[in-house]
Structures are given as structure tokens and as C-alpha cells.
Amino acid sequence: MIKKMTQFTFVTLAVLMLTGCAVQSDEAYTKDLFALNTFLSLRAYGDRAQQALEMASNRIREIENNMSITIKDSDVAQINANAGIKPVKVQEDTFYVIKTALYFSELTGGKFDITIYPIARLWGIGTEYARVPDVAEIQKILPLVNFRNVILDEENMTVFLTNIGMGIDLGGIAKGYAADEVARIFQEARIKHAIINMGGSITTLGSRPDGSSWRIGVRNPRVQNGDLEYMAIVSSKDYGVIPQSSQGSGVSPAISILSAGDYERYIADVYEETGIRYHHIFDPFTGFPADTGIIATTVISHSAIEADALSTAMLIMGVEEGLLMINGIEGIEGLAITSDKKVFLSEGLVDHIEFTDPSYSVVP
């Protein structure tokens, strides 16, 4: 009897030791890819991570094929090609992203506007054809920018731009949508810990494997030789309400931290000559790069698509209007950095940000 018991114990122990490692593994798996016009780096932990990463990268490719402006037969390219001609039937996800974009246009009084594309194309910032156009050229094109001329037909899943020459670019929001989709795929695979970087747009799932909060650096918008590349650190934690979808379900909540800034893409040679920074975030009301004194913004939200749209909008709205908006929406936080290196914080962020660069001063 005793012998049997020792046998049983030995075998049980052996099995546990052999498999235990795999059952509770927190091993990290990563997947890097060039997509959505940027560099994406996905990292997820645990046994199911590898399969989830495959699914996520396939989903990203799908989103890219539907929404990239440079892919000829994408929904977006088709919508633009048929501007002023006819409505275009699109995929469900493209429809959802455009509908969401129009919602944020309404919310921001038109400061966030996907119909900015004809202006963006005129300037060509980030391409080798970048130039400063004449005011007359801008004035001629500006009337084409108006989100109210995007007509959605929910029943037939069509999108129609009412005027010839109009165009939309989902570049300011599709990355956020893709991050939300990756987070959803990870949550459905019951991944507990993950960190997603989509060209500087960060989405975290749950905590670090050791249980502590993820720490995300906020890019120093004016990095000088030898400076740290970030000027502050925020924790990826719940700043407000946890969405109902993840309440009590055992699903790790996703938190997205997205930024916009005049430092990402601008006309470098003009800047060196004149000191004027013509960057890639345009004010739909002037047709010029946003010039509100804000040089960078960061927004934290459970929804990456929301953080994507609002970080861009804030840069165009300016400090006062931008912070008023952020403080008025429950569950989101944000900050704005101005050209004189002042940092303005939303109410909930004040106690949860750590400044690492003393050349920035916090405005209470």
C-alpha cells in the first residue's frame, strides 16, 4: 500500500513538473510587421499567444486591404475614385470606421475631419514631393473639406462623397481601429498580458506579467542630442470606468495611449531654413498645419480609435478647448505640450504622471 502511494506521488509530481511549466507559462511572443503605413510590434504572453499573434497580423492585413488609400482596390480608394459620381459599397469594418470618424467630427466641431485628404495631398508632407503651397491653391481646395459631405447609407453599406475632387484618408483613425481589433482578438484568446505598438500608438492588455502596471514613456517632442527620447512616464492603468464588456469577465482590459505631434512628419529643409515647422496635422478650417501652440498631445482611453481621433483633434483645437473636451468625457485622460515646453494635464492625470525631463514645466 505504502509502495503504491509513493508510486502515485512520484508519478503525479513528475507529471506536474513536466507540464506545470507549460500550463502557467508567461513566455513572451512577439510579431513585427510593416503594415498600415507604419511599423507594428505586437507582444503577447502565454501559451495561446503565438496563435493569437497570427490571427492579429492577419486581421491587420485585412484592415489594411480595406482601408489603405494606396491600395488601388481598397474601399477607401474606391470611395475616393467615385467621389461626386456614385456611392460605393464597402466592407462592414470600413463602414464602421468612417461612421466613427464622422461621430468624432461632430464631437470636435469639425476639427477632426477625414475629408482633409485633398489638402494633405496638396502639401505632400512625408513624401518626397512635400512643399508649401500658395494660399490661393489652398483656398481653391479647402471647400472640398467638409465631413458633412460624406453620405452614409447604413442599409446598403455604401459611402458617398458628394463632390468631385473630395477624398478621405483614414490614416488618422485606422491605426486606432486596428489596435482595438488586435486587443479584441487577444481578449478572445484569453491573453492576460500584451503590449501592442503600432507606430507609436500603444495599447496594453492587462498588467505586466508580474502584475505591475505597464509604464509608457511620452515622447519628448523636441529631443536634442543626448536627451532621453521621452519626457514623462504614464502608467497604463484604469483612470476611469472599466468598460462593461470586461467587468467581472476575467478578461484583461485594454488601455490605449496614443499621441499626435508636429515632430512626426514635417518639411525638414523648410524648417532648417525658416524655423517654421510645416507638419502633417492640418486644420480643416485653414488648410494649413495646425498652429495652436500645441506641439504634442497624448490621450489615454479604453478605446484606441477614440484616443487616435481625440489626440489629433486636440492638437487642432488648442489647449483650452482640447482639455475642456477631454475633461468632459468620462474615462479618458490626456495631456498637451506647448511650444514653450509647458505641459497641460487633464484632471485625472495630475497624480499619475512622472516627469523625467526637467526642462518641461507642468501647468497646474
Next chain:
Amino acid sequence: MKYKMTLDSIISSLKQARTIFKPWDTLVYGLVIVIMLAGFVNIRIMMRTGRERLAIIEMNGQIIDTISLEQNMTAKEIRIDAGEGSYNIVFIGYDFVEVLESNCPDQVCVGWGRIRYAGQTIVCLPFKIVVRIVGQTDQAPVDDITW
């Protein structure tokens, strides 16, 4: 009835098997121990090879250069030819890496600053060049950077 017969025969053959295989028990236990030890040694080996601090340069997702970052190394510049006159110049110090120069249109890589912790990258998007640090370094003070 038929099923009971099959069941009976299975049970009897199992009983037989038990008596036959009894001498083999020790061997099975021995094998379990050997497998466990092998797994352990394997992990140790993997840990050692993952330890060396390296700068890895990739282009189009392919590794094109691997540079060991040693305490006593001489700093050097590496020129990466991305075709059609496109190039990046990467500076390799013993505990950091930075992109010094590039003729890419957006200059994001040049303005990025220095990387020194495992997991950090500098990306030159137009030329699809990625410079990354791997191996054993101090833990980076931040998990990632939003920009």
C-alpha cells in the same frame, strides 16, 4: 453481453500487462528523470545564448547585420545601403546605438535618439530598416514609448 466480454478481456489483459511490465517500472521512472534533467539543461543553454548584448540591423524583415556590444569595443559607424542611393548611418557605441544620418524623407530615425535596452528599436520606415537591441541589458525604465 458482447460488451461485457470485451471489457472482461481488456481487464484481464491489463492485469497480465501489469505483471509483465513491473520490471520496467524503474526504467520508466529513470526516463522521466532524464527527460526532466534534459529540459532543465536545455533551458540553461537557451538562457546563456540569449544573454549576449547585440545590436541587430534588419532590412525588409531580414537580419543584415549583427554587432556584439562589448564593454571594451571601439565605437564604430555602419553604413547601410538600402538601394538606389538610399542609406542610413548607424553609430554603434558599447552601450547604445543611434542613427546618425539618413537620406530618408521623414528623418524620424535620425531624430529618435539613443537606444540601449533590450527590446528597444529605431525604425526607418521609408527604407524599412529596423535597428534593435537584444540580449541581457538592464531593464528599460519604460515598456514602450508613445509618439
